Amino acid sequence: MERTNVGIVGMGTVGAGVARLLLDQGDRTARHAGRTLWLKRVVVNDVAKLRDVELPEGLLTNDLMTILNDPDITVVAQLIGGLEPARTIMLQLLESGKDIVTANKALLAEHGPELFDRARELGRSIAFEASVAGGIPIITNISQCLSANQIESLRGILNGTSNFIVSQMEDRGADYSAAVAEAQKRGFAEADPTMDVDGTDAAQKLAILAHLAFGARVHWSEIPRVGIDTLDPADLRYAKELGYRIKLLAIAQLDGLLELHVSPTLVQIGQPLAEVREAYNALSVVGDAVGRVFFHGLGAGQMPTASAVVADLIDTAVGRTGLTFQTLQLWSKQEARVTMGEHSSVPGRYYLRFTVDDTPGVLAEITGVLGRHQISIASVIQHEADGQIVPLVIMTHTATEGAAAAAVTEIDQLACSRQPSVRMRVLD
Numbered sequence: 001m002e003r004t005n006v007g008i009v010g011m012g013t014v015g016a017g018v019a020r021l022l023l024d025q026g027d028r029t030a031r032h033a034g035r036t037l038w039l040k041r042v043v044v045n046d047v048a049k050l051r052d053v054e055l056p057e058g059l060l061t062n063d064l065m066t067i068l069n070d071p072d073i074t075v076v077a078q079l080i081g082g083l084e085p086a087r088t089i090m091l092q093l094l095e096s097g098k099d100i101v102t103a104n105k106a107l108l109a110e111h112g113p114e115l116f117d118r119a120r121e122l123g124r125s126i127a128f129e130a131s132v133a134g135g136i137p138i139i140t141n142i143s144q145c146l147s148a149n150q151i152e153s154l155r156g157i158l159n160g161t162s163n164f165i166v167s168q169m170e171d172r173g174a175d176y177s178a179a180v181a182e183a184q185k186r187g188f189a190e191a192d193p194t195m196d197v198d199g200t201d202a203a204q205k206l207a208i209l210a211h212l213a214f215g216a217r218v219h220w221s222e223i224p225r226v227g228i229d230t231l232d233p234a235d236l237r238y239a240k241e242l243g244y245r246i247k248l249l250a251i252a253q254l255d256g257l258l259e260l261h262v263s264p265t266l267v268q269i270g271q272p273l274a275e276v277r278e279a280y281n282a283l284s285v286v287g288d289a290v291g292r293v294f295f296h297g298l299g300a301g302q303m304p305t306a307s308a309v310v311a312d313l314i315d316t317a318v319g320r321t322g323l324t325f326q327t328l329q330l331w332s333k334q335e336a337r338v339t340m341g342e343h344s345s346v347p348g349r350y351y352l353r354f355t356v357d358d359t360p361g362v363l364a365e366i367t368g369v370l371g372r373h374q375i376s377i378a379s380v381i382q383h384e385a386d387g388q389i390v391p392l393v394i395m396t397h398t399a400t401e402g403a404a405a406a407a408v409t410e411i412d413q414l415a416c417s418r419q420p421s422v423r424m425r426v427l428d
Helices: 013-024 026-033 086-095 105-121 138-145 160-171 176-185 200-214 233-241 302-318 320-328 362-372 401-412
Strands: 003-009 036-043 073-078 099-102 151-157 244-255 257-268 280-287 291-298 347-357 377-381 389-396 422-427
Touching: 003 013, 003 302, 013 026, 013 036, 013 302, 026 036, 026 302, 036 302, 073 086, 073 302, 086 099, 086 105, 099 105, 099 302, 105 200, 105 320, 138 200, 138 280, 138 291, 138 320, 151 160, 151 200, 160 176, 160 233, 160 244, 160 280, 200 244, 200 257, 233 244, 233 347, 233 389, 244 422, 302 320, 347 362, 347 401, 362 377, 362 389, 362 401, 401 422
Parallel strands: 003 036, 003 073, 073 099, 257 422
Antiparallel strands: 151 244, 151 280, 244 257, 280 291, 347 389, 347 422, 377 389
16 A cells, blocks of 8 residues: 655654554554555654653654655654744745644644745645644634535634633532642643633634634734633622523624634523533534534544544645645735724623622612613622622623723722622623
């Protein structure tokens, strides 16, 4: 059988999973590829480090030149995280005639235009299914399987770490710090989980999906985002009382102008996104022809991500990636197909929680501010006071982001307000 020689750069958790699939499941990959995917070289920083995969003798090296200078290696899984040296290494691999498979969403979100332009100039390809939602084949589905559609909306849980933390807080009553510690213990969160919990990781993935689905050219840092790092267990309880769960959602909505944002959002219990638990990811996609489709699965972890990487290796070896890469013209210099809307003009319903003095007239003050900003109230929860202050929870009808933000800022300045208020969007 014809053979395609494969290299791996980076042998962390995902790299070990990729090597295991290539070495242990060669017959399976050969059936799908019509050729043998032969793992010829693995480049790492530390060859002495213990790894949870047994590699044949002579495969492991710390010399990148053994791949760069080997014309027989035509496809490389570049599995280094971060921006540098990942960017430099990817450019070197492309310039040495290699097609690339990567799982590095931060690199693509930051340097996608440069890397994709260079790949096209050199007649090479970059496959990146594993960069968003781990084992869920969302890149292929949006760019190929749903290509007959105009995508109208994407609503997703794109960070399994945050979803695990919120699930621990809701299901087990854990506080935020304890939930983070449990996520770290189970390997879902890094020692520094900042990019997961502050919304950065989800925003990077949303930027990639928005480019695929809408042709949007927006840097991930320009996407409005709020994380779960300030989430209060009290809001989880109030949301449940109202019939909702809180999820960190990445949303892209096309309605003339394109709306993009990442934030904790109330999702009605019983809706598919509300029922996504633990470290799972999910994405609801609406196309104008297909309607709504729903994807659900493990968004991270060794083998789910390795599954996506090996699928890309197969597609690249067969030649499918090369065809779609040139056709799609991703991150090219073509004009953007959509225009971004002003975030302040985005409409939506809101969950508001205020902590206020338990005195006569307070509710009238707050509703007066909301009324001046054209915000109508759908419901109010006010439990009996336990002391001199009381929580006040309000669900609004549709209002703009700008009006809701301005109203909350004004209410926080009232003499009766005792701490910063909470404002979260509600998904209808």
